[in-house]
């Protein structure tokens with residue numbers, strides 16, 4: 107059936123300004139790292155995208171290597187975009203990245219101009235797009251001069267193949283240099299994409315302050331720690347969960363008794379607040395206005411409903427904050 111987006115899609119979502127740019131991002135964005143590869147039915151992926159957009163999630167985040175196999179997420183997304191979303195292209199913020207291993211040989215990895223520019227061309231082809239909204243360098247490259255990498259970002263923006271440039275996984279010192287270089291080139295850094303959740307708080311140690319000072323937005327990836335900050339693993343490892351999928355990023359050994367105990371206590375606070383733990387974990391990341399958006403993953407449309415439901419209860423009392431800190435300490 108032809109997809110018709112919900113006319114009420116902008117009713118509840120909050121849109122937050124990305125740094126000092128003209129762009130606003132939804133408080134919740136959807137990432138296509140999992141559940142958009144060849145192992146997932148295209149219809150499942152389609153429902154995730156439709157549900158998101160119907161709830162005002164206007165930002166979909168990809169990377170060249172998302173799959174499996176690498177490239178598959180962009181290909182499937184391209185198909186769904188063509189079939190469902192082309193009338194809505196101008197209502198969407200689509201991002202992709204290059205920086206991790208993508209193809210064999212010396213030109214398919216890291217941060218050279220050669221890799222970044224050819225990778226973006228491949229991504230555009232797979233998605234059937236003329237441009238992406240945001241193009242990221244996916245991780246810092248210790249060998250390539252930072253100026254070369256930033257020049258490549260500036261170049262694709264000037265070519266019109268990307269509207270904005272971003273960086274991901276850059277520690278604060280490298281981010282500071284990258285932001286300065288982009289500024290000199292005349293293509294301000296729009297956004298940084300770091301990992302940030304109750305379980306992973308390195309960004310609080312200088313990065314978020316730097317981004318605020320420089321007027322750069324931030325989008326927190328894996329805000330649910332891949333599902334650990336939800337009720338999913340409270341009573342074991344469900345067979346349809348990420349931890350049971352053989353993922354090298356989340357395996358059953360990582361869900362230790364100590365972690366489960368913390369999650370149980372956090373879950374109690376969430377219940378007292380009248381929300382799910384997943385919702386409290388997202389609200390907690392968004393409590394800091396320096397975070398523009400939380401970048402979630404989802405395997406089911408109900409998880410997207412949960413995420414958006416969080417918007418109804420965002421504030422934390424001083425007691426709740428303290429209790430959460432005590433558990434995380």
Ligand code: NDP
Pocket residue numbers: 136137138139140167168244274275299327328329330331332333334336337338346347348349384401402403404405406408409410412413
């Ligand atoms: P999350 O921490 O949000 O984890 C998402 C997973 O949590 C879901 O797939 C689901 O797992 C589980 N989940 C979500 N909602 C619920 C719920 N309500 N109840 C129970 N379980 C739930 O994020 P991801 O790790 O998936 O990363 C999100 C995005 O961040 C990626 O798609 C990508 O775009 C980006 N990213 C960027 C990286 C970078 O280097 N720049 C690296 C990694 C991610 P399940 O399958 O068990 O249902």
